[in-house]
Amino acid sequence: MSNTPNIKTALPGPNAAAIIARDRARVSPSYTRDYPFVMAKGEGAVVEDVDGNIFLDCAAGIAVTGTGHSHPDVVKAVVDQAHRFLHMSGTDFYYEPQVELAEELAAIVPVGGGTGDVRSFFGNSGAEANEAALKLARYYTKRVNVIAFLGSFHGRTMGALAATSSRFVQRRGFGPMMPGMFHAPYANCYRCPVGLKPDTCAAECLGFVEEQILVHLVAPDEVAAVLVEPIQGEGGYVVPAPQFHQRLRELTKKHGILLIADEVQSGMGRTGRMFACEHFGLDADIVTIAKGIASGLPLGVTASRADVMTWPPGAHASTFGGNPVSCAAALATIKILKDGLVRHAEVVGDYLLGRLRTLMDKYPLIGDVRGKGLMIGVELVRDRQTKERATTERDRLIQEMFARGVLILGAGRNAVRFAPPLVINKEQVDSIVDLFDQSMAAVSGRVGV
Ligand SMILES: Cc1ncc(COP(=O)(O)O)c(C=O)c1O
Numbered sequence: 001m002s003n004t005p006n007i008k009t010a011l012p013g014p015n016a017a018a019i020i021a022r023d024r025a026r027v028s029p030s031y032t033r034d035y036p037f038v039m040a041k042g043e044g045a046v047v048e049d050v051d052g053n054i055f056l057d058c059a060a061g062i063a064v065t066g067t068g069h070s071h072p073d074v075v076k077a078v079v080d081q082a083h084r085f086l087h088m089s090g091t092d093f094y095y096e097p098q099v100e101l102a103e104e105l106a107a108i109v110p111v112g113g114g115t116g117d118v119r120s121f122f123g124n125s126g127a128e129a130n131e132a133a134l135k136l137a138r139y140y141t142k143r144v145n146v147i148a149f150l151g152s153f154h155g156r157t158m159g160a161l162a163a164t165s166s167r168f169v170q171r172r173g174f175g176p177m178m179p180g181m182f183h184a185p186y187a188n189c190y191r192c193p194v195g196l197k198p199d200t201c202a203a204e205c206l207g208f209v210e211e212q213i214l215v216h217l218v219a220p221d222e223v224a225a226v227l228v229e230p231i232q233g234e235g236g237y238v239v240p241a242p243q244f245h246q247r248l249r250e251l252t253k254k255h256g257i258l259l260i261a262d263e264v265q266s267g268m269g270r271t272g273r274m275f276a277c278e279h280f281g282l283d284a285d286i287v288t289i290a291k292g293i294a295s296g297l298p299l300g301v302t303a304s305r306a307d308v309m310t311w312p313p314g315a316h317a318s319t320f321g322g323n324p325v326s327c328a329a330a331l332a333t334i335k336i337l338k339d340g341l342v343r344h345a346e347v348v349g350d351y352l353l354g355r356l357r358t359l360m361d362k363y364p365l366i367g368d369v370r371g372k373g374l375m376i377g378v379e380l381v382r383d384r385q386t387k388e389r390a391t392t393e394r395d396r397l398i399q400e401m402f403a404r405g406v407l408i409l410g411a412g413r414n415a416v417r418f419a420p421p422l423v424i425n426k427e428q429v430d431s432i433v434d435l436f437d438q439s440m441a442a443v444s445g446r447v448g449v
Contacts (some may be wrong), residue, residue, distance in 0.1 A: 001046045003428055005405020005435070006054045012036035013051025034395075034409070035402040042069025045424040047407065056432050058401075058408040058420045063233070063265050063375070066292040066345075067336050068423035074295045074332045081328035088324065090122060091317040097327035098122060104334050109287045109303040110261070110277040119309040121302040122322025126264035126290035127155025129300035130227065133260045133286045134159045135316055137225035140308050141258060144179075145218050147209060148227045149186040151235030151412065154262055163227050166234045166412075182217060184208045186232055187240035190368045190379065191387060198241035206247050220255035225286075230276035233265035236412025237377025239370050245280040258285040258308065264300075265375075268292030269337045269422055272346030272373025279372055295333045299326040337422075345422040348429060349373035352418060355433045363440045365390055376418040377411055389414035393443050400439035406432055 012020060016038040040050045045068055047057045060066065067074055081097065090098050106118040121132050138144055148154065148163035155161065156170060162178035164170055171177070185193035187205050194204045214220050226248060232238040252259045261284035266276035270292055273279055277287070285308055290300040299322065353376055356369045367381030367390075380390035380397065394414045401408045401416075411417040420432070 001041075001043045001048060002054055003046060003056075003431065004054065005056055005431070006052075007403065007405040008053075010035065010399065010403035012038070013049070013053065015050035019050060034398055035407075037402070037407060044068040045421045045428050053405070055402075055405050055407050056420075056428055056435075058406050058418055058432055060419050060421045061296060062291065062409065063270055063417075063419040064291045065296050066269055066422040067295045067333055067341065068421040069296075071295060071332075071336065071423070073336060074329050077328040077332035078297065078325055081325050084324075086323075086325060087320070089319050090322045091319055095324050097324045097331065098322045101322070101327045101330050101334075104331065105289075105301060105303050108274050108334070109289070110275050110282060111284055111287050111303055112305045113283050117306045118303055119306045121304075121309070121316065122327075123300035123302070123318050124298045124320050124323075124326075125155070125300045126262075126288065127157045127160040127300075128318065128321070129264060129288035129290050129302045130154045130160040130163065130260075130262060131157050132300075132302040132316055133227070133262075133288050133304075134163070134225070136286065136302065136304060136309060136311065137258045137260065139311050139315065141224040141256070143222050143224040145182065145223045146180060146225050146227055147182045147184060147213060147223060147257075149229070149232070150183050151186050151188070151232055151238070152227075152229055152262075153232075153234035154227060154229075154264075182213050184213060186235065186238060187244035188232075188236075188238045189241055190238070190370070201241060201243065203241065203244040203247040206244065206251065209248075210251065214255075220257065223255065223257045225258040225260050226252050227260045227262060229262045229266065230280060230282060231266045231271065231372065231375060233375075233417075234411060236379065236415040237371055237375060237417050238412070239372060240280075242280045245277075245282045249282060252285075260284065260286040260288065262288050264288055264290045268333070269342040269345050270373060270375045270419070271371075272342065272349050274337065274342055276372065276375075293333060294326045294329040297323075297326040297329040299323070299330055341422050345373045348422075348424060348426060349376065351426055352376060352429050352433070355429070356418070356436070359433075359437060359440065362437075363444055365393060365440065365444050371418070374418065374420055374422055374424070377415045378418070379412070379415040381414070397439055397443045400442045401435060404435040404439060406435050406439075 189198035286304040382388040
């Protein structure tokens with residue numbers, strides 16, 4: 001497929017329009033579709049819609065298709081496994097792809113201090129991975145309460161939803177939430193909740209946990225777990241100062257609280273490391289994984305210290321969880337990541353970050369450019385001093401990008417996220433940045449300036 005977007009108009013073509021009309025009649029209206037992209041096929045970081053329009057993919061199916069669309073090694077693994085058997089249910093039977101994947105994960109997840117003494121539970125999604133983590137934490141500690149962070153996203157099933165606090169539309173009408181969930185401010189260093197600078201702070205934002213939640217609301221020995229995204233995803237691609245994670249780890253250890261790192265979005269090479277925890281030297285008790293693990297097939301993993309995963313047969317399981325085809329795709333994905341793709345994401349990510357940062361001189365609307373590897377957020381503000389959120393401008397930017405042939409998603413209230421397939425090359429990055437530059441000019445009212 002050509003690398004060059006060929007879109008002529010942001011309006012849906014006739015084939016797309018027909019499919020969208022059918023979708024609107026029969027598919028749940030709860031899905032958010034920002035623009036009328038109807039996928040026909042994809043290859044690497046390029047996708048084509050049903051009317052033959054070509055786009056550069058800067059969203060990767062919400063940070064999922066790290067190995068690119070339909071990577072031949074993943075497709076082969078899927079087809080080979082599909083010919084052998086599609087399903088048997090790991091709930092009641094054994095099969096080797098699931099065991100092999102658990103062994104692979106034990107060697108790479110940042111759990112248990114690198115000892116490899118790790119066990120994995122398999123589900124189908126990120127929400128299920130977190131659901132299992134919450135249940136496991138309660139089961140193991142015999143405590144009920146959990147601390148999560150404002151702006152976080154952990155999924156939409158009832159347990160995970162209680163922790164999710166990204167946007168109220170995700171919670172409105174679904175209460176009461178699971179009890180025992182407390183929220184603290186996240187270390188958003190661009191908008192420091194306690195007004196400090198990241199290079200000189202000692203993660204004072206955690207004072208809210210130490211001095212408020214654990215003093216006024218719940219006793220430390222009644223808290224089962226802290227659930228945290230190493231880098232906040234849906235909340236705006238927010239990268240905390242490393243001391244935030246270090247202090248949080250010390251705090252949880254001190255009180256026998258389990259630390260659950262939600263790597264659903266930040267894991268599997270996305271940040272230029274296999275897991276984002278590695279950037280912060282963070283060793284968790286439980287890590288949750290989904291999205292990028294199987295290049296697009298449904299799979300969620302709750303990986304924990306072996307001594308924590310002590311629940312007995314029948315305590316937790318899922319008919320489809322750890323499906324053999326998804327496990328085969330995950331094994332192929334991990335091989336590709338280890339064979340150089342993680343390193344590639346780091347190099348190309350640094351390049352993209354650098355190019356985006358140079359645009360800050362041109363557009364005062366860009367308040368912050370941040371990220372690791374190919375998990376990069378650009379936050380738009382109306383005024384760099386007051387940091388007033390440029391929400392409508394952000395929404396317009398997404399449309400301008402689409403009209404120029406780039407699929408990109410928002411994050412948080414006023415940021416866009418650059419989360420392309422990790423296989424993206426520098427030439428494609430250059431095209432995306434050029435089209436971003438043009439889109440920013442349109443949004444800033446500087447077209448032709
Ligand atoms: C950090 C994080 N955790 C959990 C989830 C939920 O994953 P899923 O949509 O697969 O349930 C997401 C999804 O965006 C996420 O970004």
